[in-house]
Amino acid sequence: MFWEHPQRLEFEAGGSCEGADVVPLGKGICEQLAHRNAGTVAVTLSQRILAAATPFRVSLTSTFRAIDHRAGLLIQGPAGWGEFSPFADYDPDRDGYWLSAALESAFLGWPQPVRDRVGVNAIMPVRSPEQTQIAAQEAVTRYGCRTIKVKVADPNESQQRECQRIAAVRAALDQAWPDGSGRIRLDANAGWSLTTARERLDQLGQFDIEYVEQPCRTRADLAALHRDKLVPVAVDETIRIDRAFTAVSEIADVAIVKVAPLGGSSAALAVADRLDVPVVISGAMETSVGLAASLATAAALPQSRFDHGLGTGVLLATDVTQPTLVPSDGELRPIAVAPDRGLLAEAESSLSSREIDHWRKRLTAALAYVPSQILELVP
Ligand SMILES: [Mg+2]
Numbered sequence: 001m002f003w004e005h006p007q008r009l010e011f012e013a014g015g016s017c018e019g020a021d022v023v024p025l026g027k028g029i030c031e032q033l034a035h036r037n038a039g040t041v042a043v044t045l046s047q048r049i050l051a052a053a054t055p056f057r058v059s060l061t062s063t064f065r066a067i068d069h070r071a072g073l074l075i076q077g078p079a080g081w082g083e084f085s086p087f088a089d090y091d092p093d094r095d096g097y098w099l100s101a102a103l104e105s106a107f108l109g110w111p112q113p114v115r116d117r118v119g120v121n122a123i124m125p126v127r128s129p130e131q132t133q134i135a136a137q138e139a140v141t142r143y144g145c146r147t148i149k150v151k152v153a154d155p156n157e158s159q160q161r162e163c164q165r166i167a168a169v170r171a172a173l174d175q176a177w178p179d180g181s182g183r184i185r186l187d188a189n190a191g192w193s194l195t196t197a198r199e200r201l202d203q204l205g206q207f208d209i210e211y212v213e214q215p216c217r218t219r220a221d222l223a224a225l226h227r228d229k230l231v232p233v234a235v236d237e238t239i240r241i242d243r244a245f246t247a248v249s250e251i252a253d254v255a256i257v258k259v260a261p262l263g264g265s266s267a268a269l270a271v272a273d274r275l276d277v278p279v280v281i282s283g284a285m286e287t288s289v290g291l292a293a294s295l296a297t298a299a300a301l302p303q304s305r306f307d308h309g310l311g312t313g314v315l316l317a318t319d320v321t322q323p324t325l326v327p328s329d330g331e332l333r334p335i336a337v338a339p340d341r342g343l344l345a346e347a348e349s350s351l352s353s354r355e356i357d358h359w360r361k362r363l364t365a366a367l368a369y370v371p372s373q374i375l376e377l378v379p
Pocket residue numbers: 187189213214236237256
């Protein structure tokens with residue numbers, strides 16, 4: 001099942017939408033709801049979802065994307081739990097994808113798995129080389145991860161320290177797997193120019209890099225780097241933000257597919273089906289509830305030679321489930337998860353009433369960008 005996400009539509013007040021003062025409805029949704037007494041229907045739909053939603057805030061072990069916590073709403077439905085936790089700088093349009101994913105998890109469920117184990121990578125945020133050394137050793141000895149992703153291109157970090165961090169990861173992997181089968185992947189988050197990317201990859205190639213994720217932002221730069229063949233190239237922002245799904249093999253060797261940013265598990269699988277390169281399913285630093293949706297998506301894809309980017313549970317200092325989804329022998333088993341009552345209450349009490357109000361309003365605004373096929377799932 002796959003639905004196209006509605007394009008951003010300007011709100012047009014008037015007509016049957018006039019009563020919808022709580023929800024800034026997109027025109028398309030207004031039209032869909034017009035025959036159902038639009039204003040009140042829209043408000044009650046939002047209220048019905050909010051009645052099934054619990055606000056939460058969990059802490060991270062270190063800063064990730066310059067944040068030290070994750071917050072949002074967990075939504076409970078007949079199919080399970082969904083997580084709505086878009087990042088702070090997103091607009092309602094992008095939030096709509098995340099809400100679609102959360103509603104799919106809660107009210108529809110995920111596609112059937114084709115395997116019961118998913119190989120995953122560990123992830124190294126930008127920390128000191130010493131901290132990275134400890135974390136990398138833990139990733140291989142405690143969690144059994146044979147693949148480690150290292151965040152790079154931090155403007156506040158020197159090239160020397162970046163190199164030291166990657167060297168520490170390579171050393172930890174080679175100690176555990178002396179045959180050199182441990183894999184390092186880099187993620188630059190589009191932080192390099194083409195010139196810088198060429199210089200850095202020329203130097204970092206010594207560490208035997210599996211691929212570099214989104215080294216540059218533009219298609220032209222990615223294509224040039226891809227032709228260089230210094231290091232295999234993966235694209236993330238190109239897929240997640242640009243939604244550029246065609247002829248990806250001209251600019252990259254691998255595509256990162258993220259479930260919540262693409263609107264849910266079915267949407268992510270449909271994107272994976274359209275892409276002409278191998279796919280790696282990655283999370284978006286969610287709690288174990290959101291992570292479970294990404295894991296189910298990865299488990300619905302056949303085995304490939306690439307581990308998936310789902311080892312982020314290790315970075316959760318607090319979580320809503322017991323236990324947290326962390327790798328064992330480098331793998332995760334796809335399972336349905338439900339929050340632990342005590343942990344969820346703790347996570348909810350970590351938010352101020354103002355923050356809770358913010359998330360409730362944010363969900364309501366995002367509803368205008370959720371496809372009707374998903375809205376119809378809500379009883
Ligand atoms: Mg990325």
